[in-house]
Amino acid sequence: MTLIINDVKKKFGQHHAVDGISLQVEKGSMFGMLGANGAGKTTTFRMILGLLDPTEGDVKWNGNRLSYKYTNLIGYLPEERGLYPKLTVRDQLIYLGKLKGMKKNAIIEEMKFWLARFKVEEYETKKVEELSKGNQQKIQFIAAVLHKPELLILDEPFSGLDPVNSDMLKAAVRYLQEQQTTIVFSSHQMRNVEEMCEDIMMLKRGKAVLHGNLNEIKRSYGMKSVSIRADFDLTFLKNSPHVDKFTEAKNGVTVQVENEEKAKIIFQELAEKGFVRKFEVEEPSLHDIFIDKVGGDANE
């Protein structure tokens, strides 16, 4: 069971919201979609879900085009959250579970499991409008997974959550992955993607600017980040022709360099000046790569 997106395009009028992306997500894996606002992530998700028809190309799950007929196989947490504020959590979940073809007993069993897991059992009989935003998000997540979907699409699942709830939701997503759920999610928080995903796609104006295994992307990405601490002033590195970006860190400085050769040159320069306490060359963070690839495009 694989999700395959084959050269998919979506045009709104003359605007290419998604402009020829292809990807494959294997059963039980977790795939991260990144991109600035308006890069085309939600449009891609809507095409996966069969809510939007691609202008060109196709999306297949297990060899079939997804549509409302397969709604029971898919779970979706949309970016714009929407629950019925006047319904109780229980009635809400029963209603949404039934739409997914579930029987009441099964819904209640799953609901109890998830409410306990998220430590919100006491909200079962509360109206949604009485819950905080973070807790509403948990309920909406439960609504997306109640029917044990094979494919789970999460649009910005961690936005607006405090660190404790964010960790709780991450653990829940990992648990679902262990149950062999195939998961695709988008996030503006690079850390979350780094922590959770093996494979990613970074979109810019509807095109993939990076795609593949995250560790390989980092390894093969030329740019390196170097943490330096020394017994002398390092601010001269700001003006070094070998340094692309200079940042003062708590305990020393961090510089970005184009490749390992440049790092070596800087190390030699530093060694001539005095005692270097720390010189650590690291793979760039996803944040660094994002800024490098998408940086000037934050509002596209």
Ligand SMILES: Nc1ncnc2c1ncn2[C@@H]1O[C@H](COP(=O)(O)OP(=O)(O)OP(=O)(O)O)[C@@H](O)[C@H]1O
């Ligand atoms: N129904 C629509 N009609 C016209 N243009 C649309 C429509 N839906 C999306 N777009 C445009 O397509 C582009 C991609 O939008 P999309 O919502 O997919 O981006 P996104 O990557 O999910 O952004 P964000 O991170 O802000 O949610 C944007 O320029 C948006 O304005």
